[in-house]
Amino acid sequence: MSEPWARIARFGGGEIVSDVECPYCGQEQEVCQDDGHGCEDGKVYEEQCGFCEKYFALTPSISFDFYSKKADCMNGGVHDWRVNQHIYDGYKQYRRCNNCDESEWFNANQEHIA
Ligand SMILES: [Zn+2]
């Protein structure tokens, strides 16, 4: 599972509704999104129904979802540090807060290094 802050950072990568109902015959169908077709929020595309073969106006609607959780460090508390074992530079190590997007280098005495 991805980190919550990563999801927020990817703001704009929301889910694209790819099923649409033909306004003429009412058949549910998938929108072909090759070459960015049907991907631009608010734009009107010309779409042909695969059932009755009539053309209709297709307007994509991109929905965002948000994830929220408690973050003590945003309320005067301490950061929930997670050490990144893969980033290591001699005497110092790298850590990132699990709640906010704060990150820093620290030494063996848990002291922050600028
Ligand atoms: Zn149709």
Ligand SMILES: [Zn+2]
């Ligand atoms: Zn934090």
